[in-house]
Amino acid sequence: MSATVIDDAPLPQRSFWQSTLRFCKRQPLGTFGLILVIIMAVTGFTAEWIAPYNPTANDFAAMTEPPSFAHLLGTDQFGRDLMSRIIYGARTALIVGLSSAVVGGFSGLVIGVASAYFGGLTDLIIQRVSDIVMAFPLIIMALAVVSIFGPGVHNVILAITIPLIPRCSRVVRSSALTIRSMPYVDAARACGFGHTRIILRHMVPNVVAPFLIMVTSFVGQAILAEASLSYLGLGVQEPVPAWGLMLQGGAEEYASTAPWIAIFPGVAIMLAVLGINLFGDALRDALDPKLRER
Amino acid sequence: MRRILLACLLAWALPATAAETPKRGGTLTYMIPADAPPSFDGHREVTFATVHSVAPFYSVLIRINPMNPSSPDDFVCDLCTEMPKPIDAGKTWTFKIRDGVKWHDGTPLTAADVAASWNSIVYPAPGVLSARASIYSMIDTITAPDASTVVFKLKFATEAFLPALADAYAFVYKAETLAKDPHWYEKNILGSGPFKFTTYELGQSISGVRNPDYYLKGLPYLDGFVGIYAPKESTRVEAIRGNRAALEFRGLPPSAEQQLRKGAEDKIAVQTSDWNCVNNMTINHKRKPFDDVRVRRALALAIDQWKGAPALAKVTNIKTVGGIVFPGSPLAATKEELQKIAGFWPDIEKSRTEARRLLKEAGAENLSFELVVRNVDQPYKYTANWVIDEWSKIGVKVNQKVVPTGPWFEAMRGGTFDVVSESACQSLVNPILDVQKFLPTNVSPQNYNQYEDPKQVELYEKLLHETDPAKVRADMRAFEDYTLDTAAHTLILVWWYRIVPYQSYVKGWKISPSHFLNQDLGAVWLDQ
Numbered sequence: 001m002s003a004t005v006i007d008d009a010p011l012p013q014r015s016f017w018q019s020t021l022r023f024c025k026r027q028p029l030g031t032f033g034l035i036l037v038i039i040m041a042v043t044g045f046t047a048e049w050i051a052p053y054n055p056t057a058n059d060f061a062a063m064t065e066p067p068s069f070a071h072l073l074g075t076d077q078f079g080r081d082l083m084s085r086i087i088y089g090a091r092t093a094l095i096v097g098l099s100s101a102v103v104g105g106f107s108g109l110v111i112g113v114a115s116a117y118f119g120g121l122t123d124l125i126i127q128r129v130s131d132i133v134m135a136f137p138l139i140i141m142a143l144a145v146v147s148i149f150g151p152g153v154h155n156v157i158l159a160i161t162i163p164l165i166p167r168c169s170r171v172v173r174s175s176a177l178t179i180r181s182m183p184y185v186d187a188a189r190a191c192g193f194g195h196t197r198i199i200l201r202h203m204v205p206n207v208v209a210p211f212l213i214m215v216t217s218f219v220g221q222a223i224l225a226e227a228s229l230s231y232l233g234l235g236v237q238e239p240v241p242a243w244g245l246m247l248q249g250g251a252e253e254y255a256s257t258a259p260w261i262a263i264f265p266g267v268a269i270m271l272a273v274l275g276i277n278l279f280g281d282a283l284r285d286a287l288d289p290k291l292r293e294r
Numbered sequence: 295m296r297r298i299l300l301a302c303l304l305a306w307a308l309p310a311t312a313a314e315t316p317k318r319g320g321t322l323t324y325m326i327p328a329d330a331p332p333s334f335d336g337h338r339e340v341t342f343a344t345v346h347s348v349a350p351f352y353s354v355l356i357r358i359n360p361m362n363p364s365s366p367d368d369f370v371c372d373l374c375t376e377m378p379k380p381i382d383a384g385k386t387w388t389f390k391i392r393d394g395v396k397w398h399d400g401t402p403l404t405a406a407d408v409a410a411s412w413n414s415i416v417y418p419a420p421g422v423l424s425a426r427a428s429i430y431s432m433i434d435t436i437t438a439p440d441a442s443t444v445v446f447k448l449k450f451a452t453e454a455f456l457p458a459l460a461d462a463y464a465f466v467y468k469a470e471t472l473a474k475d476p477h478w479y480e481k482n483i484l485g486s487g488p489f490k491f492t493t494y495e496l497g498q499s500i501s502g503v504r505n506p507d508y509y510l511k512g513l514p515y516l517d518g519f520v521g522i523y524a525p526k527e528s529t530r531v532e533a534i535r536g537n538r539a540a541l542e543f544r545g546l547p548p549s550a551e552q553q554l555r556k557g558a559e560d561k562i563a564v565q566t567s568d569w570n571c572v573n574n575m576t577i578n579h580k581r582k583p584f585d586d587v588r589v590r591r592a593l594a595l596a597i598d599q600w601k602g603a604p605a606l607a608k609v610t611n612i613k614t615v616g617g618i619v620f621p622g623s624p625l626a627a628t629k630e631e632l633q634k635i636a637g638f639w640p641d642i643e644k645s646r647t648e649a650r651r652l653l654k655e656a657g658a659e660n661l662s663f664e665l666v667v668r669n670v671d672q673p674y675k676y677t678a679n680w681v682i683d684e685w686s687k688i689g690v691k692v693n694q695k696v697v698p699t700g701p702w703f704e705a706m707r708g709g710t711f712d713v714v715s716e717s718a719c720q721s722l723v724n725p726i727l728d729v730q731k732f733l734p735t736n737v738s739p740q741n742y743n744q745y746e747d748p749k750q751v752e753l754y755e756k757l758l759h760e761t762d763p764a765k766v767r768a769d770m771r772a773f774e775d776y777t778l779d780t781a782a783h784t785l786i787l788v789w790w791y792r793i794v795p796y797q798s799y800v801k802g803w804k805i806s807p808s809h810f811l812n813q814d815l816g817a818v819w820l821d822q
Contacts, residue, residue: 060605
């Protein structure tokens with residue numbers, strides 16, 4: 001007789017560092033993106049210590065100076081150090097980007113899962129409202145919200161968050177619809193668990209992968225939207241350092257005589273969004289079981 | 295020999311004559327550096343956005359000579375037939391009105407229309423805003439005894455009367471229309487000027503075509519004009535550089551002039567002038583803690599004008615440190631006089647120490663407020679950034695709120711602001727009338743500081759009625775010291791400098807110290 005040996009030992013668990021190393025090896029572009037995001041985050045949150053100058057202080061002795069040892073990225077038309085303004089601008093971008101993405105994402109997560117779980121009239125109403133909000137491009141919707149509530153950091157966060165909610169809820173709902181029909185959800189319902197518990201403990205954890213990917217891409221979108229609103233004069237207001245704001249006014253006026261005023265904030269926006277998008281793509285590849293083993 | 299000499303003379307003279315002989319035809323396209331005028335009503339508004347939009351459609355009674363607009367006293371008739379001599383010891387002025395003047399709807403313009411318009415300016419109906427009513431305090435009555443005569447009777451003789459009458463905003467409106475609806479001209483246009491209104495697209499453009507019935511025969515030279523609204527300076531500069539527009543009349547900063555002239559010195563001409571415009575920070579006295587003179591004074595003391603002005607002159611269209619009076623005028627304060635006033639002290643450290651002491655004494659050490667700024671780069675946004683930085687040096691935190699022209703005026707008129715970055719721009723250089731802008735709000739509707747002050751009015755009345763030049767100057771000093779220092783009602787910043795680069799084919803337009811003057815385009819022509 002031969003005996004069948006079943007190996008029921010658990011798969012080896014990878015530590016955080018092992019997972020990170022594996023991610024870095026498999027996703028070099030994503031790693032590059034992650035590095036850019038980390039640099040941006042560190043720069044933004046340590047601005048007070050690393051910025052060489054006060055970002056709002058005028059220096060009439062150094063107006064429109066080209067890059068030099070004293071001012072590595074040059075100065076603007078008020079003599080303000082561009083490097084310091086870009087460093088502080090990273091903070092503004094992160095605050096707006098992260099706040100909008102996280103609040104918009106989580107709101108969308110809850111709404112999307114609830115919409116899929118309850119179905120029927122609730123789902124119908126939520127989806128039609130989402131259709132209406134999503135009929136407007138993000139920047140147009142944000143413009144409308146800022147026009148109503150006025151400019152400023154808080155209102156910009158609100159303006160960008162609102163259009164992100166239905167975008168997230170739509171994606172989450174489609175994943176949650178599949179999960180709703182799973183036997184374990186029926187089992188939980190049969191056990192008499194409440195709606196909140198079923199949604200939060202049994203459904204939400206299973207839509208986290210697409211949710212995380214969405215939120216990551218939202219950060220980039222929110223940074224771009226903030227820059228656009230600020231460029232249009234509807235976002236963050238002077239003298240608060242913000243990349244989009246740095247592209248208007250003097251940057252346009254001195255585009256031919258002092259191009260560094262426009263170039264460096266533009267490069268900062270480009271690198272930040274590129275980094276977030278590369279990281280988001282890599283995260284999707286890493287979390288998507290269909291793409292994971294390719 | 296004589297023939298040769300004559301031929302030489304002709305050869306020298308003819309090209310110049312030919313070049314300067316006005317040509318008829320063409321459409322002038324110019325940029326208007328605003329998003330839109332708050333309304334079309336010149337009597338109500340105080341912004342170039344209105345004048346640059348609608349002045350070509352209207353006539354006025356008298357105006358500054360379009361060929362000599364820098365002069366403070368070279369007045370010529372527009373609707374009148376000749377400049378009158380006053381009678382009754384300078385208290386009665388009788389103007390004869392031209393015959394055959396027609397409104398753009400074909401109906402005749404009479405003295406009754408002129409009188410009704412001026413009555414509407416001087417004595418506006420309840421609920422109607424007349425922004426400059428206060429400068430006509432010398433006028434008693436305006437009547438039209440017959441269809442071609444308008445009589446102004448004054449309460450007292452003053453040399454300030456004619457300059458006030460030549461106001462660029464004093465458009466003549468149709469009496470019948472004013473009687474039916476005094477607000478009609480806010481949203482509609484019907485004039486008797488050199489151009490007839492054709493189209494207006496909100497935030498885009500305004501246009502007009504030649505008025506074939508214009509009373510100044512041979513004018514206008516242009517077939518029409520298009521004014522394009524563009525609040526962004528870069529848009530306007532690019533439009534001029536690409537010859538999609540010939541110019542903007544308001545004025546551009548030195549950087550734009552350099553940019554336009556670079557490689558196109560033969561195509562771009564430039565006219566410059568000192569500008570009868572000054573930046574001021576309007577403080578809402580009705581909001582705490584700005585009801586406290588110590589706080590207002592502290593805000594003035596924090597600003598280093600002597601260092602800021604020359605630096606900002608490199609990047610903006612502001613240039614000269616001055617008080618309440620146009621610098622260079624005989625009534626203006628000397629540097630020594632100015633340096634005794636809060637905000638002009640030569641020792642900025644001493645000034646800021648005093649500012650901090652005043653804020654502490656007033657219990658406003660951690661002062662924080664919102665500064666409303668007009669969405670026009672030059673010089674509003676520049677000035678705002680500068681003063682915010684200056685105020686931060688005494689610990690004051692300021693949030694800047696940039697708004698379009700319409701909401702900017704709404705905030706000022708409604709008193710819904712803490713501090714506004716504003717400007718005092720006047721037409722002719724006439725300091726005695728120009729400073730009326732700074733009279734209390736209940737006297738001068740153009741003053742948005744929201745306060746009443748009988749003492750300030752008393753000082754002004756003394757100044758207005760004085761005729762001895764030396765005493766007028768002394769009275770002006772007393773008025774200035776009280777307004778800017780003792781009561782610190784408003785903050786005067788730096789005076790502007792007007793630079794107008796334009797396509798050199800534009801002829802017949804001359805710069806003046808005011809961007810309100812000489813804007814009817816009647817004498818403008820294109821050398822193309």
